[in-house]
Amino acid sequence: MKRKEGERDVIVETVTRIMIPFIQLFALYVIIHGAGGPGGGFQGGVVFASAFILYVIAFNLAGGRERFPEAANTFFSSMGLYIYAGIGILAIIFSLGAAQYLNYGFIPFTSHFEENRALGMDFVEMGIGITVMAITASIFFDLAQKERNGKEEEGG
Amino acid sequence: MNGLRIFTIILIILLCALFIYVAEDIPVFGDRDAPPIKAVTLFTMEVDQVVSFLDQQIVPEKLSKELVKRGFPPPSRIEKITGIGIEWNASILKEEPHYAKEERYYWIKKEGDKVRVSRYAFVVRWIEKGLEETSVPNMVTYGLADYRGYDTLGETTVIFTAGVSVILLLRRRSRL
Numbered sequence: 001m002k003r004k005e006g007e008r009d010v011i012v013e014t015v016t017r018i019m020i021p022f023i024q025l026f027a028l029y030v031i032i033h034g035a036g037g038p039g040g041g042f043q044g045g046v047v048f049a050s051a052f053i054l055y056v057i058a059f060n061l062a063g064g065r066e067r068f069p070e071a072a073n074t075f076f077s078s079m080g081l082y083i084y085a086g087i088g089i090l091a092i093i094f095s096l097g098a099a100q101y102l103n104y105g106f107i108p109f110t111s112h113f114e115e116n117r118a119l120g121m122d123f124v125e126m127g128i129g130i131t132v133m134a135i136t137a138s139i140f141f142d143l144a145q146k147e148r149n150g151k152e153e154e155g156g
Numbered sequence: 157m158n159g160l161r162i163f164t165i166i167l168i169i170l171l172c173a174l175f176i177y178v179a180e181d182i183p184v185f186g187d188r189d190a191p192p193i194k195a196v197t198l199f200t201m202e203v204d205q206v207v208s209f210l211d212q213q214i215v216p217e218k219l220s221k222e223l224v225k226r227g228f229p230p231p232s233r234i235e236k237i238t239g240i241g242i243e244w245n246a247s248i249l250k251e252e253p254h255y256a257k258e259e260r261y262y263w264i265k266k267e268g269d270k271v272r273v274s275r276y277a278f279v280v281r282w283i284e285k286g287l288e289e290t291s292v293p294n295m296v297t298y299g300l301a302d303y304r305g306y307d308t309l310g311e312t313t314v315i316f317t318a319g320v321s322v323i324l325l326l327r328r329r330s331r332l
Contacts, residue, residue: 102305114291135319
């Protein structure tokens with residue numbers, strides 16, 4: 001059976017609607033769990049971005065852009081990197097220039113040096129996850145937009 | 157719009173200053189005193205005639221039995237190290253090393269009548285000391301985010317640059 005363009009499929013939309021929260025929750029789990037088991041910022045960010053990609057495939061591009069606007073996308077893609085660099089600067093600030101850049105042990109999250117290193121690593125993973133999520137979504141949206149524009153030009 | 161431009165320029169200047177500071181701060185490549193490359197002390201034991209076995213280049217039987225008992229690969233030859241400013245007296249090699257430098261497992265320091273046996277390898281320290289230094293059980297994560305933190309910052313920058321390049325190439329509107 002051939003479908004018309006723009007026709008809605010109830011099964012795909014319903015399954016997507018149910019799946020997306022679980023995908024996002026799993027992505028957050030992978031990012032947070034990076035210190036204790038398999039996982040980390042890169043993987044979690046890509047899994048989170050796959051939720052947006054699934055939404056755009058099942059619904060439409062404009063709806064996806066509405067839920068993740070361009071301004072937020074650009075903001076998040078640089079914010080993760082700033083979190084990473086900021087954690088590194090905090091180590092210099094809190095040790096008054098004695099520690100090296102990115103030496104998480106000197107940031108006083110807790111009273112233990114080793115626990116500080118673990119927590120610093122968690123925050124760094126979150127920064128990586130945010131950047132990777134935003135950049136993957138941004139590349140996908142841009143490519144999809146480009147393809148649609150090309151089709152319109154061919155048709156018109 | 158003008159205020160936003162000034163804010164952006166200030167941020168870029170801050171980032172440049174940060175990168176200059178960080179480049180000054182990176183440990184020297186091949187630095188022997190860098191935190192991850194320090195030696196791990198295994199044990200200290202008494203051996204008869206310390207000086208003679210260092211000179212004759214024969215591994216004492218007591219030492220090699222102790223190493224095998226602890227589950228380490230058996231040593232075969234010993235090399236004396238001479239030179240100014242070197243911390244060690246000798247190193248023991250495994251039999252037929254494939255990578256002679258990395259498999260130079262055991263390092264020996266003479267302390268009076270006793271010898272102190274240490275392991276001096278980056279991978280060994282990574283595996284054996286990582287959990288107690290960072291209190292993170294995942295070996296990959298503390299390697300990625302702590303020991304190789306500079307490297308991961310660079311990788312994230314690569315991804316960011318790729319995304320910005322796609323934005324600049326594919327978006328046809330003038331604003332970002």
